[in-house]
Amino acid sequence: MAKIKLGPVVAQASGSVAGTVFSRNRGGTYMRTRAIPTDPNTVDQQNVRAILATQSQGWADRTAAERAAWENWATQNPVTDVLGAAIVLSGHQAYVRLNSRLDFLDQTLLTAPPIINAPLALDTVVQDGDIGLGDVTLTFTATPLAAGVVLWIQAAVVNSPGITYIRNLLRFVGSSAAAQASPFDDQTLIEAKFGALIVGQTLHARVSTFDVATGLLSVGLESRVVITTT
Known part of the structure; x- marks a missing residue:
């Protein structure tokens, strides 16, 4: 599905043309290919x-x-x-x-909305990927995280370094402990989701900070690394 911005000439689009469906929802106008979706039910x-x-x-x-x-x-x-x-x-x-x-994350749920802002985003994040040394870690600043704040980690593992657009491939893999200090070993989380890492694969990580009391998430930072072994 693709979102589109319409201009003064075409202000609204609806219906389908040659297999492309134009529609609109609360988020704006979008277009998608007419298809019967699959449901792997994972x-x-x-x-x-x-x-x-x-x-x-x-x-x-x-x-x-x-x-x-x-x-x-x-x-x-x-x-x-x-x-x-x-x-x-x-x-x-x-x-x-x-x-x-x-x-x-099995945290206490909210009945009323939060009255504070989202946690501060990380200043920097670097994903390392040396499986020989067991150094598949996230190094980040500022460190440690604030009390009640965890790392919210999304990742994607691709076999070609030429694949750079990975937003549709990112999967939530897990979180750190609250008040986590840098670095954080995320290898177990990643391999639980994608299987054992292999030399030559590219690991993409998108990391935000998450407040476990409010459910609010910061802006994420991204880092990628080609898996090596030494």
């Missing part, structure tokens, strides 16, 4: 669906006052889409977004 998919279903049900259990608070919070805290446009989520979307992250 364990990860099942886990994500279960978490989303649980949090959506949690929204149904909120009081009218709690829902109004989430609607107000969502209005004041728009998110940025891939085109840089500000998107205002619904209260339901904001509630599910934050609580799903907390649920992933």
